[in-house]
Amino acid sequence: MFTRRRALLAALVWSAVSLSAGTALAQEDQLSAGDTAWIMTSTALVLLMTLPGLALFYGGLVRTKNVLSILMQCLISAGLIGVFWILVGYSLAFGDGNSIIGDLSKVGLAGITVDTLSGTIPEYVFVMFQGMFAIITPALMLGAFAERMRFGPYLAFIGIWIIVVYCPLAHQVWGGGWLADFGAIDFAGGLVVHMSSGFSALVAAIMLGKRRGYGKEPMPPHSVPLTVIGASLLWVGWFGFNAGSQLAADGTAGLAFLNTNTATAAAVLGWVGIEWMHHGKPTVLGAATAAVAGLVSITPACASVTPMGSIAVGIGASIVCYVAVTMLKPAAGYDDSLDVFGVHGVGGAWGAIATALFISETTDAGWGGQIGIQLASVAYVAVVAPLLTFIILTVLKLVFGNLTVDEEGEHVGLDISEHSESAYTGAPGAAAG
Amino acid sequence: MFTRRRALLAALVWSAVSLSAGTALAQEDQLSAGDTAWIMTSTALVLLMTLPGLALFYGGLVRTKNVLSILMQCLISAGLIGVFWILVGYSLAFGDGNSIIGDLSKVGLAGITVDTLSGTIPEYVFVMFQGMFAIITPALMLGAFAERMRFGPYLAFIGIWIIVVYCPLAHQVWGGGWLADFGAIDFAGGLVVHMSSGFSALVAAIMLGKRRGYGKEPMPPHSVPLTVIGASLLWVGWFGFNAGSQLAADGTAGLAFLNTNTATAAAVLGWVGIEWMHHGKPTVLGAATAAVAGLVSITPACASVTPMGSIAVGIGASIVCYVAVTMLKPAAGYDDSLDVFGVHGVGGAWGAIATALFISETTDAGWGGQIGIQLASVAYVAVVAPLLTFIILTVLKLVFGNLTVDEEGEHVGLDISEHSESAYTGAPGAAAG
């Protein structure tokens, strides 16, 4: 009787242990179908952000004669980086390497099989999720030199930039590099994705010079509806970007998801309110821009602030980006065609700082200490990314001679001069009888 | 020997018990990554329904000069309600409260952390899933007063409506209120979402008056392709709306998913057939409208009917909505610009009733009894929602003086008069050289 009882007890304890061990294993070393499902979904959502999200957001903003060049630059980013990432990008970003950059141990995804896990998900899924980040980041920059950059130099630029700027930064923050050790918080890429592209874009805009007629004639968006579709798909896709960055389908992912939406909503409200007060009427383009600014800003912060904090992040984003886009740019006089710097650069920096400002659980560094860390990280990216971009473009200028199209090409538009195509053909001859 | 055997047996039994307890726990008290993955996905899909789904569906239907006003009203619903929901909406709808409305216990999401569960998913995920419902519902109404309502009054209207009409109804059906106790079946929101918005929209259309020229000049859609894109994204997103409402990735979610598609397909077939017989030709706009009508109708019923039953629901939807849109509206003479009442009001009511008509497993109330309950619930919403809307709009008229734009504003269109923007600029000066 006694024996049986103890045996029973032991069995129960062990059952429990083995059960919870099973659960624990599931969280650390075993594949979780639920997590995998969410990250594959997130991966698809992040591609949706570029194709067609960003392509439309930017494509609607340019004049009719340049819309295809935008779409093409987004498509080719997916094409070029999509292949590069498998060949070397992933290895450079997530190979062990040192504190600055990864190594070549995973070139061509060497050593990865369907059974290799990264946490609770297949490494293949992790590779692809990160690959979609690599695809969108250089494409973000194209808004800065839209309506003038030639296609060949663009291709060379993003191909080099991804290796020289993006992979090291991704490694430094997410791949075990020094920024992670330093304590920088950048959950889904405020530094790596948005600041890096935004600040690089500013340099590119300045180095490539203004569009002919800029400042003299209005260059209104050829299709605001396309831009709104793009902003909407960015919003939807960004849930994968941010909540997917948890790499699991759990409570933190849920918080990241909720904060993403809330900050974005707050930014839209904020911007609409500012415009209303400032100009007497709120614009749709303003609301769409605000959405992107909100999304950018909450990106680094989404897992570190409370929902109420995310409202503050979003409203802050609407203020700083509004000022950057409508006052800083005209005052400084550069032609950042579609405001990549004002939205991604400034919004990303704001988000990185706001992460510490509104942090819900202070880190070891303390509240003030974390603010310091974030500021230092922001400063680092704000210096390194543009510097490297400056060097790349200087070299490319030597190689290509001219990075922009000539006057004739700019007048007829890049669609015809670079791609021999017209976006819309409803003209005489195409009409009905 | 004997002892060992019994111990063994006991251990086995307990193992089994603990195992199944584990499973049972997993279904009730533990986070399920799979369920969480599906509900986060569903949440993204429901936002896709509003942005850009509904925005395009409605945006394509209006004239060129008003398309941006539609997009703006959808964007701002996400902005305003997105923030409101976190601040008070969720608490009013899902706080304990009484049988009519929730309470303020969860204001600002107080008390919720990343570890708080709602069933098998993080409560944050539940909050956001429900938040997307709250975002789309007021936006559904804007079709009724499209091309004339001013932006300010619209903003005030949806802000009040969500608190006064939506949150109580959501509480009464899904938050533990009286309609749930009463036995009303409304799986994904035929009553709460579609009837409430559809019947409120009718009142708004009548109170705001007709568009100038309505009934005298044709007001054809400026872009049927935009409308079809919108309808398509609504269709896709609705899987999250309906199958997500199961709050789990299981067989019932699968049934809801399959019924959603099947009823919609049946509605498209039905409408196309009716138009073909009635007018000699089926239209694309008809097919797109039918898709939405089918989606609306299956919403309350999707977990309660068999696939064959869903075909009946869908065909029924095509008949009742076709009659409402093409016969009832012209006969009654109100100007429900984009047929919100005919599609959502009538379709939602039909769906709520059809839920009982084609129910696969009779409830305690019995087949007839459930029909009675559904009819009573339909009647309740058909009275309460419009009544409250009438009061809100009456007050707003006093406050704003005029809820619609003046004649000049209506002629140039809301895009310019309310937002100082033009949707498309391909005009002289923007063209190529």
Added chain:
Amino acid sequence: MFTRRRALLAALVWSAVSLSAGTALAQEDQLSAGDTAWIMTSTALVLLMTLPGLALFYGGLVRTKNVLSILMQCLISAGLIGVFWILVGYSLAFGDGNSIIGDLSKVGLAGITVDTLSGTIPEYVFVMFQGMFAIITPALMLGAFAERMRFGPYLAFIGIWIIVVYCPLAHQVWGGGWLADFGAIDFAGGLVVHMSSGFSALVAAIMLGKRRGYGKEPMPPHSVPLTVIGASLLWVGWFGFNAGSQLAADGTAGLAFLNTNTATAAAVLGWVGIEWMHHGKPTVLGAATAAVAGLVSITPACASVTPMGSIAVGIGASIVCYVAVTMLKPAAGYDDSLDVFGVHGVGGAWGAIATALFISETTDAGWGGQIGIQLASVAYVAVVAPLLTFIILTVLKLVFGNLTVDEEGEHVGLDISEHSESAYTGAPGAAAG
């Protein structure tokens, strides 16, 4: 003591056994919420491919006067096949039947309940996932006879084709039919979906004759941006198509996902490179076409090749499809309006063969043997599908007299002649005051 120990041991062993049995069961016989989440997501993604993906891809390519007819044909495929699939299609494809075709045992989904599983997912989910494949396949063909086929005959055609061509092929490959036994590898439908539709489309294009003016006047796409949106959504949705075909959220799904993106990216790069060399400029339409060609080609191969192999599949696709579209078609002189044969027929065949060429783990048949099997399968589909299509269309010609619109109808366009609608109304009278 002894007894207790043994009892304990036994209990432990059994705990372990029951635990792993539980796990094993979970993989074979129990519902996995994670897998279910992924397949529901995939199902939504596959619908996104048709609505609005394919609709826009094709819709942008035609002239303004025919865009609605394309959208309608996509919508009605979802309507008609969406209902057909539930009524009989699923049963014919996946009912036990014989080696050629299923049976009528599952007509109306008889016998399936929310508890019925198909592997680790509810059978309802499997039914719907497969249903989305059945919806897109006939819609793929419409590009071949775009801008001329009447709506009635089209409806009859796809209704018959799905029963006579699609269901048997799906059964033969995925439903336990002879092609599976034969050893053909067709993971996500290179044979069943793309070759079957591509080769059938060729026959249809030839039988329906050329568009008036074909070869004499240019018939440029009316909106390349719509086409790019469509291609982008196809790309995003295809992750569901391919990675969903694993029917689980696991490492193989991850590989399929990654290969899908990589091959597509490689195809885009390849096509852009070829055009650049061949014509001096790369086009956006080329890049979009390449994306679809890459997606088609990797479809059968995505779970059988390594990521490096997928690059080869993608580049190969860009070459064979480029040749088919730009050289074979003009040389042969048929009017496959939107290159269904060149992209889906040729790309599907290439993919099926490449599956064996670049296979990562040789099958029992050996490397060469598998190539033989794939070639034989390709030949089989290349003969059977067009033959059956020829018979169907011959009968329909007898029934309908004429499958295409008359001269007047072709001049004014199918939108007005078949559907009494215009896509865009921004014309005089609709403009602002």
Added chain:
Amino acid sequence: MKLIEAIIKPFKLDEVRRALTAKGVEGLTVSEVKGFGRQKGHTEMYRGAEYVVDLLPKIKLEVLVRDADVEELIGAIQDAASTGKIGDGKIFVHPVADVIRIRTGERGEAAI
């Protein structure tokens, strides 16, 4: 014969057309144009940058008419198109040397 060319506000097109057909006009041609004149335009905004749009949408209407009908039709257009506000537009009367109906080859007044 004269060609009457009227630049009118877009929302007046239907009314003008009805007025003309009421007077027996059996054919006319319209096109979308933009007009600049005394009517002040509106301001558009693009991310904070305001600019004035003073080329406003107008409809150009062309009707070929018999000399005898010119005055009556001018009157009809004017009545229908007038709102009394700036921007109502202009009517130009052009001499025409000849007119041919493509289908039949008829010439002159018979071809109107």
Added chain:
Amino acid sequence: MKLIEAIIKPFKLDEVRRALTAKGVEGLTVSEVKGFGRQKGHTEMYRGAEYVVDLLPKIKLEVLVRDADVEELIGAIQDAASTGKIGDGKIFVHPVADVIRIRTGERGEAAI
């Protein structure tokens, strides 16, 4: 000099242009217009509401020509544009007071 203005069916544009260039015309200007005439329009439907569209798409073609060429070119247009069905359109011949080539400042026939 005369300005020949032809309103034709859109799908005839290519043919007419070929006919004119065959006769030595080196420049012309086209625009999209809508025409109302004897040709009956079509019905469109919008959620059950039918309405008649009787402003049909047409192409307007303008060619400035030497007086001596007027008849020949009218004939060429007519031949190319005619389908024999109602709605083929009209040709108007306008007197022109002067013409200037912007690039060179040439005037009169030299500027055509």
Added chain:
Amino acid sequence: MKLIEAIIKPFKLDEVRRALTAKGVEGLTVSEVKGFGRQKGHTEMYRGAEYVVDLLPKIKLEVLVRDADVEELIGAIQDAASTGKIGDGKIFVHPVADVIRIRTGERGEAAI
């Protein structure tokens, strides 16, 4: 009175308009047209098929002016629109029989 009709390159519209208003012009009408002339078009590609687009976008500008102002305004347009490259366009001067301001019924020069 004369109607000056100028076919110009689209990107020159702003400049021409400024030049005209500087000379006191208070109204004009513009439309989008396509022109065929000596200026060579460009090639477009569609899945490997190349075709030449030789109807190029142009802007047509119409200004009704007093006889006395004709020469000055022609000069102003020419100066502003000229790039010296082929395709700069043409100016046609048309006689006008009459002009009416719809709003007021004014006629002739008063209505310009």
